[in-house]
Amino acid sequence: MFLSGVIEGFYGPPWTTAERHAAFDQMAAWGLDTYLYCPKDDLHHRAIWREPYGAADVATMAALIEACHARGLRFLYGIGPGLDIRYGDPADREALHARAAQMLTIGIDGLAVLFDDIPDRIDERDLARWGSLAGAQADVANELLPRVRAHTPGARVLFCPTPYCGRMVAAGHGGAGYLDALGAALHQDIGVFWTGPDIVSAEIGVDHMQDIARRLRRPPILWDNLHANDYDGRRVLLGPYAGRPLALRDEVAGILTNPNTEFPLDFMALRTLSLYLRADGTWDPRAAWLAALREWLPSFETVGGPIEFDDLVLLADCYYLPCEEGPRAEALLARAHLALADTSASWREHATACLGEATRLRDLCGRLATLKQRPLFHALSRRIWDLREELDLLVRAVEARLATTDGTVAFRSDFHLPRTYRGGTAARLQRLLTQHPDGTFTVQVP
Numbered sequence: 001m002f003l004s005g006v007i008e009g010f011y012g013p014p015w016t017t018a019e020r021h022a023a024f025d026q027m028a029a030w031g032l033d034t035y036l037y038c039p040k041d042d043l044h045h046r047a048i049w050r051e052p053y054g055a056a057d058v059a060t061m062a063a064l065i066e067a068c069h070a071r072g073l074r075f076l077y078g079i080g081p082g083l084d085i086r087y088g089d090p091a092d093r094e095a096l097h098a099r100a101a102q103m104l105t106i107g108i109d110g111l112a113v114l115f116d117d118i119p120d121r122i123d124e125r126d127l128a129r130w131g132s133l134a135g136a137q138a139d140v141a142n143e144l145l146p147r148v149r150a151h152t153p154g155a156r157v158l159f160c161p162t163p164y165c166g167r168m169v170a171a172g173h174g175g176a177g178y179l180d181a182l183g184a185a186l187h188q189d190i191g192v193f194w195t196g197p198d199i200v201s202a203e204i205g206v207d208h209m210q211d212i213a214r215r216l217r218r219p220p221i222l223w224d225n226l227h228a229n230d231y232d233g234r235r236v237l238l239g240p241y242a243g244r245p246l247a248l249r250d251e252v253a254g255i256l257t258n259p260n261t262e263f264p265l266d267f268m269a270l271r272t273l274s275l276y277l278r279a280d281g282t283w284d285p286r287a288a289w290l291a292a293l294r295e296w297l298p299s300f301e302t303v304g305g306p307i308e309f310d311d312l313v314l315l316a317d318c319y320y321l322p323c324e325e326g327p328r329a330e331a332l333l334a335r336a337h338l339a340l341a342d343t344s345a346s347w348r349e350h351a352t353a354c355l356g357e358a359t360r361l362r363d364l365c366g367r368l369a370t371l372k373q374r375p376l377f378h379a380l381s382r383r384i385w386d387l388r389e390e391l392d393l394l395v396r397a398v399e400a401r402l403a404t405t406d407g408t409v410a411f412r413s414d415f416h417l418p419r420t421y422r423g424g425t426a427a428r429l430q431r432l433l434t435q436h437p438d439g440t441f442t443v444q445v446p
């Protein structure tokens with residue numbers, strides 16, 4: 001049975017109950033069928049995985065599961081014991097079974113045992129017993145399967161490996177031969193998550209998935225981090241579901257997206273995934289994206305009147321995909337480069353064109369502060385503040401250049417002062433090491 005839907009599986013503040021209900025509404029309306037609850041920062045998910053929920057949390061979770069079921073969706077619960085589990089310890093096994101039983105009692109449709117983002121250590125005794133980390137982890141999941149099914153016939157058990165993408169396997173994470181050992185040891189009915197060639201995969205090909213399926217001895221379930229933004233606080237990902245051919249759907253046992261931490265910014269991720277899953281024949285991510293963006297537009301009403309569709313395209317192109325800006329943002333960047341650095345006879349033309357577009361986008365960022373949907377504004381606020389600051393500086397720089405006769409760029413801004421602008425420890429560390437397009441870093445000599 002193919003699973004399609006959403007993973008609440010990122011780092012950072014978990015969604016609120018109201019946001020989860022809104023996610024369920026969207027999923028039901030758009031034909032997505034599965035929600036996996038596993039926010040990294042629910043303490044009971046990872047840090048204190050042995051401790052059952054208290055009465056108040058149980059009531060909240062039970063109501064959430066009911067709300068999910070009321071929309072006809074499947075509710076899976078994820079638990080991540082890998083930070084400190086002792087694989088061979090019967091008490092740890094019992095703790096895990098007790099957690100599973102508590103969640104099954106309140107109605108979950110399946111349990112996901114997640115071993116991602118943990119040290120790939122295993123103690124000597126466990127290694128001697130199972131021969132590998134993969135063998136030990138598979139044994140934990142295999143032991144759960146009959147218990148889960150005895151409690152809830154038909155419930156699913158899913159598994160996230162410690163190396164969960166091609167790059168990790170190539171680096172030997174989890175130990176040599178991890179995937180093959182897992183494929184051989186894990187019960188055939190247990191589904192396995194996989195994120196593609198990378199943790200955040202710009203592209204995922206059919207050949208890649210077929211190779212992983214062979215090694216795992218089952219088609220994986222794609223845990224897609226394309227729209228996740230928890231690894232970079234300055235960005236949100238509003239682009240289309242892209243970089244996956246339609247034929248990929250036939251190579252996997254499901255596709256679940258783990259999107260932006262801020263739920264109000266996940267409309268495009270969920271909507272374009274749902275369009276991809278239903279597409280016939282060809283998949284044009286940009287066309288699907290433009291259609292989805294039109295659906296999202298009504299959410300952008302401000303107290304000062306509506307945002308135009310074309311404005312929203314420009315804004316969303318600045319927050320597109322992890323490895324790709326949208327075309328309007330690329331055009332703006334190219335124009336900004338010419339406006340500041342071109343030395344040909346036409347630099348003034350470029351500078352004037354750049355001023356128009358940059359000013360428009362800067363002012364749009366300002367106008368968004370009066371969005372009527374305040375949670376949407378709050379989710380965007382810090383990011384568009386950042387963008388606005390940079391656009392404001394760009395406008396000042398271009399204006400300063402236009403005021404010269406020789407086109408040099410050297411100016412000061414009273415609104416971009418040393419230390420308060422681009423200051424702080426993280427920003428200063430960023431300036432110390434410069435990364436080049438091939439990935440290598442060199443030291444920036446001051």
Ligand code: GDL
Pocket residue numbers: 009010011040116117160164195199223225228229230231258
């Ligand atoms: C990860 C984490 C996930 C996180 C994502 C993006 C998996 C299986 N685990 O490695 O929780 O949100 O990267 O940062 O993807």
